[in-house]
Structures are given as C-alpha cells and as structure tokens.
Amino acid sequence: MGYKVQNVSFNQANGTTTLRNISLSIETGECIAIIGPSGSGKTTLLNVLSTALKPATGSIEYNGNNPWLIPKSALKKIRAAIGTVHQSPPIPSQQRVITAILAGRLGQWSLLKSVISLIYPLDLLGPHACLQRLQLEDRLFERCDRLSGGQLQRVGVARVLYQAPQLLLADEPVSAMDPVLSDVVIGQLIEETTSRDATLIASLHAVDIALRWFPRIVGIKNGEIAFDLPSTEVNETMLKELYASEMGNLPMQAAIAA
Amino acid sequence: MSTTLNSKIAKQFCLKCLAILCFLIGLSIWSFVYLGLNPFRFFSNYSESSIAPFFARFFPPDLSSTFLLKIGSGILETLSISAIATLLASIISLGLALPNAGKFGPYGKSITRFLCNFLRSVPELVWATIMVLAVGLGPFAGTLALTLHTAGVLGRLFGETLENYPEKNTIALVNIGSGKVAAFIYGTLPGIFPQLLSYSLYRWEMNIRMATILGFVGAGGLGQMLFYELSLLREPKALSIIIAMLFLVILIDALSNKLRLTQRHSMG
Amino acid sequence: MSGNSYISDPARNHRLGFIVVALVVLWPMLELAQFKPWLLLRPENIEVLGNFLIQFFPPNIDIDFLKIVLHATIETLAIATAGTTLAILIAVPLGLIISHSLSISRIGPGSNYLLSKFIRLVARFLMLFLRGIPEIVWALLLVRVFGLGPTAGVLAIGITYGGMLSKVYSEILESANTLPARALLVSGSGRLTAFLYGLLPGTAQELASYTVYRWECAIRASVVAGFVGAGGLGQLMDQSMKMLNGGEASTILVVFFILVLLADYVSLLIRKQLG
Numbered sequence: 001m002g003y004k005v006q007n008v009s010f011n012q013a014n015g016t017t018t019l020r021n022i023s024l025s026i027e028t029g030e031c032i033a034i035i036g037p038s039g040s041g042k043t044t045l046l047n048v049l050s051t052a053l054k055p056a057t058g059s060i061e062y063n064g065n066n067p068w069l070i071p072k073s074a075l076k077k078i079r080a081a082i083g084t085v086h087q088s089p090p091i092p093s094q095q096r097v098i099t100a101i102l103a104g105r106l107g108q109w110s111l112l113k114s115v116i117s118l119i120y121p122l123d124l125l126g127p128h129a130c131l132q133r134l135q136l137e138d139r140l141f142e143r144c145d146r147l148s149g150g151q152l153q154r155v156g157v158a159r160v161l162y163q164a165p166q167l168l169l170a171d172e173p174v175s176a177m178d179p180v181l182s183d184v185v186i187g188q189l190i191e192e193t194t195s196r197d198a199t200l201i202a203s204l205h206a207v208d209i210a211l212r213w214f215p216r217i218v219g220i221k222n223g224e225i226a227f228d229l230p231s232t233e234v235n236e237t238m239l240k241e242l243y244a245s246e247m248g249n250l251p252m253q254a255a256i257a258a
Numbered sequence: 259m260s261t262t263l264n265s266k267i268a269k270q271f272c273l274k275c276l277a278i279l280c281f282l283i284g285l286s287i288w289s290f291v292y293l294g295l296n297p298f299r300f301f302s303n304y305s306e307s308s309i310a311p312f313f314a315r316f317f318p319p320d321l322s323s324t325f326l327l328k329i330g331s332g333i334l335e336t337l338s339i340s341a342i343a344t345l346l347a348s349i350i351s352l353g354l355a356l357p358n359a360g361k362f363g364p365y366g367k368s369i370t371r372f373l374c375n376f377l378r379s380v381p382e383l384v385w386a387t388i389m390v391l392a393v394g395l396g397p398f399a400g401t402l403a404l405t406l407h408t409a410g411v412l413g414r415l416f417g418e419t420l421e422n423y424p425e426k427n428t429i430a431l432v433n434i435g436s437g438k439v440a441a442f443i444y445g446t447l448p449g450i451f452p453q454l455l456s457y458s459l460y461r462w463e464m465n466i467r468m469a470t471i472l473g474f475v476g477a478g479g480l481g482q483m484l485f486y487e488l489s490l491l492r493e494p495k496a497l498s499i500i501i502a503m504l505f506l507v508i509l510i511d512a513l514s515n516k517l518r519l520t521q522r523h524s525m526g
Numbered sequence: 527m528s529g530n531s532y533i534s535d536p537a538r539n540h541r542l543g544f545i546v547v548a549l550v551v552l553w554p555m556l557e558l559a560q561f562k563p564w565l566l567l568r569p570e571n572i573e574v575l576g577n578f579l580i581q582f583f584p585p586n587i588d589i590d591f592l593k594i595v596l597h598a599t600i601e602t603l604a605i606a607t608a609g610t611t612l613a614i615l616i617a618v619p620l621g622l623i624i625s626h627s628l629s630i631s632r633i634g635p636g637s638n639y640l641l642s643k644f645i646r647l648v649a650r651f652l653m654l655f656l657r658g659i660p661e662i663v664w665a666l667l668l669v670r671v672f673g674l675g676p677t678a679g680v681l682a683i684g685i686t687y688g689g690m691l692s693k694v695y696s697e698i699l700e701s702a703n704t705l706p707a708r709a710l711l712v713s714g715s716g717r718l719t720a721f722l723y724g725l726l727p728g729t730a731q732e733l734a735s736y737t738v739y740r741w742e743c744a745i746r747a748s749v750v751a752g753f754v755g756a757g758g759l760g761q762l763m764d765q766s767m768k769m770l771n772g773g774e775a776s777t778i779l780v781v782f783f784i785l786v787l788l789a790d791y792v793s794l795l796i797r798k799q800l801g
Contacts, residue, residue, distance in 0.1 A: 052433045080435025090430035092448040098535070103444045107435025114440040119541060124533045141536050163434060278799060289607035292600070293676045312671055338558035379786035380779060383662075383750050383760075387767050392575040398560045471662045471750065478559075481662075488666060500659060507658035 001028040003049070003167065003199065007058035010044050018044040020223040021058070026199060028166075031190055033214035033231075034203040037245050041223040042203035043087070046169045049201060050084045051075070062167075080107030083165035085189075087172040089156030093145035097155050100144055101127035104163035130158040133188045135181070149176035157185055161192055168193055170202035174209070179253045182206070186213050206253040207239060221245075319497040328483070329502045336479035336506070339397050339472075340465035343404030348458045350405070351412035356442075358417025370413065377410025386472040397478030404465050404472070415457045419450050459517065463510050470503055480506075581772020585780055595762065595781055602758035602785075605676050605751070606744035609683025613744075614737065616656075616688030621695030622721060623649040657689030665751040679756030683744050694736050702729045731797075738793040745789055749782070759785075 003026040010019040018041045026032065034042050047053040048060065051067050059066050067078050083104070091100045098121050106114055116122060124140075131137040134154045144152060153176050160168060170189060174182035186202075190213060193200040204210045210217055210231070217234050219226040219242045226242050227234070239250055354374060357366035385403035393399050428445035432438065473481020480503055487495040565571060624646060661682045668678035707724030711717070715724075752760015759778060766774035 050433055052429070076435045076437075078435075079433055083434060084430070086430065090427040090445070092427055092445065094452070095444075095448045096537075099444065099448075103431055103436075104434065106431055106437070106440045106444060109440070111437060111440055114436075115443065118443060120538065121535055124535065128533055140533070165434070274799075278796075286607055286611040289604040289611070292604045293608060293680065295608065295677055295680060309671055335558050338555035341555055342552075342559050342561055375787065376783060379783045381746050381749050381760075381782070383753055384763065384767075384779070384782075388575075388578075391578055392571055393562075393565045394571070396560055397558065398562060398565065401559045401561060402566075467660050471660045474662060474666075474753070481660075484663065485666075500663060503660065503663070504655065504658040508654060511654075 001063055002026050003028075003063075004061040005049070005058070006060070008048060008055040008060065009057040010041075010048060010053060011056050018223050019048065019055075022223075022225060023058075024218065024225070024228070026201070028199055029194070029197045030216060031193055031200045031214050032202070032216045032218060033210035034201065034218045034220060035205075035207055035210050035242070036203075036220035036226070037243050038205075040220045042220055043171050044223075045220065046084065046171050046201065046203055049167070050082050050169050051079060052084075076107065080163075081166040083160035083163045083168050085153075085157050085160050085168070085170040085173040087153075087175055089152050089159075091144050091152070091155065093143075095144050097131070097142050097144060097147070097158075098124065098127055098140050100155055101130060101159050101162050104159040104161075107163075127158065127162055130161040131155075133161065134158055134185060150178070150181060153177065154181075154185065157189065161188070164192075164196065166196075166198050168198060168200045168202075170200070172203055172205055175205060182209060182253055190214075205251050207243075207250045208252045315493045316497040318494060319501060320492075320494040321498060325495060325498060329480070329499060332480045332483050332499070333502060333506060335397055336466060336469045336473075336481075339400045339404065339469040339477075339479055340462055343401045343408060343469075344458060344462040344465050346401075346405045347408035347412050347461070348454070350409045351416045352454070354409065354413035355416035355420045358413060359420040361420075370417070374410045374413040374417075377406050378414070379410075380407065382407045382468050382472060383475060386475045386477045390476050395476040395478075400469055400472040400477030400479060403477060404468060407468075408461055408465060412457060412461060416450075416454055419453050419457075420446070423450050459514060463514055466506065466510055470506075578770060578772055581770070582776035582779075584773065585777040586771075586773035587777065591774060591777065595759070595777060598757075598759045598762045599781055599785065601676060602745060602748050602752070602760070605679045605683065605748040605756070605758050606741060608676075608680045609748065610687060610737070610741045610744045612680060612684025613687035613691050613740070616684065617691035617695055620649055620653055620688065620692035621699065622717070624653065624692065624696040625699040653689045653692050655689070656685050657687075657693065659686070661686040661747050662750055662754060665756050666754045669755045674755040674757070674761075676757040678754075679748050679751040679758065682751050682756065683747050687740055687744060687747075691737065691740060695733060698729050698732050698736070699725055735797050738796050742786075742789045742793050745785060 003024075005022055005024040005026075008019060008022045009017065011017050022045065034045065036042055044053065048055050051060075054068055059068075062078060065074075065078070067075055070078075089100075091103075099118060102117050102121060102123065109117075113122060121127075128137055128140055131140055131154075134157060136151060136154050136158070139147065139151065139155075144155065147155065153173060157170075157173055160170075168189060173189065174185050177185065186209060189200055189202065192198070202210075202214070211234065215231055216229070217231050218228045219234075219238065221242055227238055243250055354370055356362065357370040358374065360367045382403055385406050386400055389399035389402045389406075393402065423446055425446070427449070428441045431441035431445045436444070469477075469479045470481040470484075473479045473483065474485045476482060480499055484496055484499045484503075487493075487499060664682035664685055665678050668681050672678050672681070702725060704725070706728075707720045710720040710724045748756070748758050749760040749763070752758040752762070753764045755761060759781065763775060763778045766778060
C-alpha cells in the first residue's frame with residue numbers, strides 16, 4: 001500500500017522544466033516534509049501528487065493504480081480521497097467560512113445535498129469542530145474576505161480536515177502564521193494523519209518546523225531530489241548546500257522555548 | 259530635433275481625431291439631408307397652429323378613482339411582466355453562460371453566441387408580435403417576448419463575466435473529487451454572482467420600460483391601456499397613463515440607486 | 527454529523543424570510559402576467575404559429591422587395607443617426623447643468639446659489655421627463671402632430687435619448703476625477719473652459735463609448751418607432767406582419783440581424799479608435 005512516483009518530469013507551458021526525473025516511494029501512514037529554496041519545484045511536485053498536473057514523463061501510482069490510466073469516475077473517487085492545503089486558499093472572497101469548509105466534502109456528497117448546503121448549511125458541527133482544532137471557531141460564519149492571511153490559511157486547512165482524505169498534501173500551509181500558530185496547525189495536520197493512518201506530505205519553507213515534526217525529509221533543488229533521509233540524518237552541511245542559492249541562510253520560524 | 263519630432267506626432271494624433279470628428283459630423287448632417295428634415299423648420303412650419311391645441315387636449319388628466327384603480331392594476335401587470343421575464347431570462351442565461359464562456363468547447367461557444375445574438379437582435383416589439391400570434395393577446399405574450407430578448411442580452415453578458423473569472427477555485431474543487439456542477443456553484447458562482455445580479459437588476463429596470471411599450475401590440479400592461487385610450491381619442495385618460503409611466507420610472511430609478519449603494523450580496 | 531443543537535446559522539432566518547417573501551410575491555405576479563406556459567403546447571396555437579413560421583422559409587428575396595428593404599434600412603440608419611445627433615445636442619448642455627462637479631456655487635455661497643439650485647432642479651426634472659416616457663409614446667404623439675414619416679421618429683429618439691444621455695453624461699462627469707476642473711474653477715476659469723480643459727480629456731473615452739452604444743440602441747429604437755408610422759424598417763415590418771406575409775417578415779428579420787451585428791462591429795471599431 002502506498003504511493004509511488006517514478007521518473008516523473010514536468011515542464012511549464014513556457015518550456016522551463018520544473019521537475020526532472022523525480023522518483024519517490026511513500027508508504028501509507030508516513031509523514032514527509034519537502035524542503036528546498038523558492039522555485040525548486042515543491043509546489044509542482046505536490047500538484048503532480050494531487051493529480052492536478054499530469055507528468056510529462058514517468059508515472060505515479062496510488063496503491064498500484066495509475067490515476068491517469070483509469071476511467072474518469074474512478075479518478076473522481078481517488079481525488080475525493082486526496083486533500084490539498086494550498087498556500088493561497090482557492091476560496092471565493094465573498095464566500096462564508098462555513099461554506100468554504102463544507103466544500104471539502106463535495107466529492108462525497110450528492111448534487112442535491114451540495115446545492116441545499118449552499119443556502120442552508122446541512123452540517124454545522126463538523127466544520128465547527130475542525131475550526132476549533134485550529135483555534136478559529138468564532139469565525140465560522142464570517143465572510144472570507146474579512147479574514148487575515150493566516151486566518152484564511154487556517155480555513156483552507158479546516159477544509160482538508162473536514163474532507164478527511166487518505167492523502168493529505170500541504171503546500172506551505174503555515175507561511176502566513178506566527179510560530180505559535182504554525183505549531184498548532186502542523187500539530188493538527190500530523191495528529192489527523194496518524195489517527196486515521198493516512199499519509200501526509202507537506203512542503204515547508206521553515207526548516208526548523210520540518211526537522212521538528214517530520215520523521216522523513218526530502219530536499220529538492222532545481223527540480224531534482226537532493227536528498228531523501230530520516231530527519232535524524234539530515235545535517236547542517238546538506239541544508240546549507242540545499243539553500244546555497246539563498247546565500248546559505250536557512251529559513252526558520254523563530255525558535256520557541258519548549 | 260526632438261521638438262519637431264514631437265509636434266509631428268502630436269499633429270498626426272490630432273489629425274486622426276479631427277478626421278474621425280469630421281466624419282461623424284458629416285454623417286450626422288447627411289442623415290438629416292437624406293431624410294429631408296430641416297431641424298430649424300421643426301418649429302416654424304408646424305408651430306403653434308397644430309402643436310399647442312394638440313397638447314392642450316390632454317389637460318386636465320383624468321383622475322377619477324375608478325380609472326386610477328385601473329391604472330394601478332396596469333402598473334402591477336407591467337411590473338409582473340417585467341419581473342417574471344427578467345427572472346426567467348436570468349435563469350436561462352446562467353445556463354447559456356457556460357457554453358458562451360467556452361466551457362463546452364469552441365462549437366458550443368459559436369452556437370451559443372449565434373443564438374444569443376439572434377435573440378437580442380430581434381427587437382422586443384417584433385418578438386411580441388410573434389408571441390401574440392402564438393399565445394394570443396395579453397400579458398403572457400409580453401412576458402415571453404421579453405424573456406426571449408433578455409435571455410439573448412444576459413446570455414452574452416453572463417458569458418463575458420464568466421470568461422473573465424479565474425478558474426482556480428473551481429479547479430481546486432474538481433481536484434478533490436467534486437462533480438463539475440457542484441464545483442461551479444461553490445467555486446465560481448459566489449464570485450460572479452454580484453455582477454450577474456447587477457446586470458439582471460439593470461435589465462429589469464429596462465424591461466419595465468419595455469413592458470409598457472409592448473402593450474402597443476397587445477401584450478398587456480400600461481402600454482396596451484395607453485394605446486387603447488389614444489385610439490379612442492380619450493386624451494385626458496391617456497395623460498393619466500403617461501403620468502403613471504413617468505411615476506413608475508422615477509420610482510424604479512430611486513430604488514435602483516438605493517440598491518446600488520448597498521451591494522452586499524453573498525452566496526453561501 | 528447530525529443534530530446542530532447549539533450552533534445555528536445566523537443567516538438562516540434572514541434567508542428563510544427572503545425565500546418566503548419571494549414566493550409570496552412570485553405567485554400573484556405569475557397570475558398577473560397570466561403565465562401559462564402550457565398554452566404554448568395547445569394544438570390550435572401551435573398550428574397558427576406553425577403556419578406563420580413556415581412562411582418564414584424561404585425569405586422573400588424578390589429584387590423589387592429587396593430594393594424597398596434597402597431603402598428602408600438606409601432610412602432607419604439615417605433616423606438613428608439624426609436622432610442621436612439631436613440627443614447629443616440636447617444632452618450636452620443639460621448634462622453640464624446637472625453635473626455637480628462644475629458648480630461654481632458649491633465652492634462658496636454666492637447670490638446665485640438658490641437660483642442655480644433651482645435651475646439644476648428644473649434640469650433634473652426635465653431630464654427625467656424626457657427619458658421617463660418611452661420613445662414609442664413620444665413617436666405616437668409626434669406622428670399625430672407631424673404625420674407619418676421619419677420626422678416623428680427622429681424627434682422621438684432625440685428627445686428620449688437626450689434625456690438618457692444627459693443622465694449618463696452627468697454621472698460620468700460626476701464620478702470622474704474633478705480635481706483638475708475644480709482647480710481651474712478656483713483660479714477663475716469659466717464653467718465651460720473648466721470643463722473643456724479639466725474634465726473632458728479624462729472622460730472623453732467613456733463619454734464617446736456610451737454615445738456610440740446609444741447610437742447602436744437608436745437603430746433598434748428607430749425600428750420600434752417605425753411600428754407606429756415613423757418610417758424605416760419598422761414601418762415595413764409592421765405592414766408585412768399585418769398582412770401575415772411571413773416571407774417578407776423573415777427577410778426583414780435577417781436584415782435586422784445583419785444590421786445589429788454590423789452596428790456592433792462598427793461601434794467596437796470606433797471605440798477602439800477613441801481609446
């Protein structure tokens with residue numbers, strides 16, 4: 001059981017290659033952090049894993065199935081079990097938080113239920129509980145354009161929590177949050193994953209968060225995998241080399257007293 | 259060197275403007291000449307001898323309570339025709355907007371564009387004449403006519419709005435397994451809804467005026483009443499109806515201004 | 527996940543109320559509009575409509591008739607252009623009077639304050655009166671005065687569109703950046719020169735764009751005016767429909783379609799040039 005990425009490459013529309021020959025093997029239940037400098041291909045890799053982008057070469061496999069070779073209805077089912085936390089949540093600005101979260105289960109609901117929920121939300125406790133875990137429950141009925149950047153990101157996380165997928169992908173999910181909040185959110189993502197034996201792959205900009213929370217670290221540079229190691233084996237030289245383009249400064253959240 | 263260059267460019271630009279302006283003025287003058295109209299003779303030829311007594315026959319307007327009640331029901335009929343037509347047309351246009359924005363491929367777009375152009379190029383009055391033939395005299399014909407024409411107008415406007423709206427919200431929902439329709443109503447519709455509502459309300463305002471006009475071919479509302487009274491040469495009653503039309507327009511004007519100031523529409 | 531016991535959607539009552547009101551209002555409206563879609567399916571109605579529509583094919587392409595249609599089309603275009611010109615001539619002074627941005631008296635109270643306010647009120651009322659009455663009503667009345675023919679149509683369009691243009695002109699002028707114009711007014715410029723130098727440059731494109739759009743509408747309005755005898759394609763169409771001559775009617779409809787597409791295209795060109 002697991003996810004396989006084999007020799008995947010991806011090219012942007014303007015011709016630049018963002019992923020070169022990436023191969024990864026992921027077991028169900030793992031928590032992996034992807035780190036690397038800006039523009040290294042972290043977001044593209046996550047998009048390929050979420051079936052948002054089709055690889056130019058190579059293949060991906062979910063439990064032995066290639067999602068690009070199966071009928072549309074089966075792909076829909078697979079997608080309903082993959083949740084993505086976007087760095088900039090794709091939520092219409094006038095939408096209320098409750099509806100934005102309910103949208104997480106659109107892949108599992110019938111059309112009738114979806115339409116009714118738009119006008120009269122059919123489940124209020126579920127989204128409320130998700131927001132509670134992220135300390136945002138008092139904003140349940142707020143419009144999304146009234147929220148700060150960090151609050152909006154938490155709504156995006158809440159949507160994925162509500163979806164309860166088997167594969168959680170997170171693209172820089174705490175980039176707009178302060179250190180305390182970042183810890184809460186990452187902690188919730190990991191707890192959600194381990195409690196349901198799901199899989200979590202998160203791209204992170206702050207190296208210390210990655211090292212602190214994730215047992216396996218994948219470093220990406222220029223679209224290629226630089227290293228793929230347990231976090232205990234990652235040392236400072238590797239990190240400095242990874243971030244060489246950023247003048248060797250390792251991006252960190254502020255250190256927190258334990 | 260630079261000053262001569264600049265004045266050359268400036269002259270060229272002005273020349274183009276001037277040319278267009280001259281062309282337009284020439285076109286306007288030609289149109290008057292072609293029609294054989296001399297605007298300065300409007301008032302000398304047909305002056306006080308015929309205009310004044312004609313308009314004098316309209317005063318005083320008939321304000322009897324029975325007639326005012328009739329006018330009242332005429333107003334309600336006009337409002338109903340326009341409201342239902344606009345509502346129906348909006349719903350139809352929402353469906354038309356998707357192919358119009360290219361969501362069903364280039365063929366869908368061309369067909370829908372053609373359909374919308376056809377619907378809106380035929381004047382409402384012509385639609386009304388045809389509808390009167392189809393369902394008889396009365397407000398239903400007017401409603402159908404307005405619905406058809408407005409669907410063409412709104413179909414195109416809705417399509418343009420949809421085309422200009424970024425797709426990333428809807429795509430994100432499709433990527434978590436949502437059906438296309440649900441993804442649309444959760445991801446795109448809330449974003450475009452205020453603009454669509456604005457167009458619909460504006461169109462309703464215009465349709466109220468249109469609904470009065472359609473009455474001239476027997477499609478109900480104040481227009482039918484006016485035409486009737488005028489053909490019986492009952493000018494005072496006609497003036498009452500005209501005043502009612504004015505009143506309606508002023509009211510709708512004020513209401514739509516108020517509504518525009520408090521635009522806080524949200525869906526979901 | 528059921529039983530939303532202690533959390534309730536604050537928008538729920540609001541939305542429920544809205545739905546109830548909408549339904550309560552919708553029902554009588556459907557009655558008043560005599561909305562009976564099943565009438566469309568009644569056999570006798572379908573037959574009459576069917577017979578009429580069948581006559582639409584083929585459209586009448588008899589050379590003599592086409593010549594008449596061509597004349598009528600040019601006449602319609604001429605009515606629309608002349609009417610729009612008249613409308614511009616009315617709207618420019620009216621719009622200027624109404625536009626607050628140029629109000630000298632607003633900068634400071636002068637002896638003319640009440641007078642100019644009064645004039646502005648009169649102008650506002652005039653504008654409402656001109657555009658509040660539908661063009662067909664004007665056309666009908668003017669046909670009684672000037673007889674059948676294009677005069678009534680041109681005047682009707684000129685009057686109503688003058689009202690509409692003046693409203694939109696004043697709105698465009700008021701929502702434009704008024705600082706340059708005000709600066710000129712404060713330094714003693716007259717109202718007209720302040721307009722020409724301060725306001726016109728920035729708003730010219732929007733003003734022209736709307737005027738061209740109105741010209742496009744004027745073409746349709748002149749067709750409508752034709753239905754009450756004001757000449758052009760409308761009068762022709764009215765005659766054809768009255769004689770239930772589907773072939774002629776469909777030819778004219780095709781001409782409408784082409785005309786509107788052309789006008790669309792031309793107005794797009796002009797607006798691009800002005801940009």
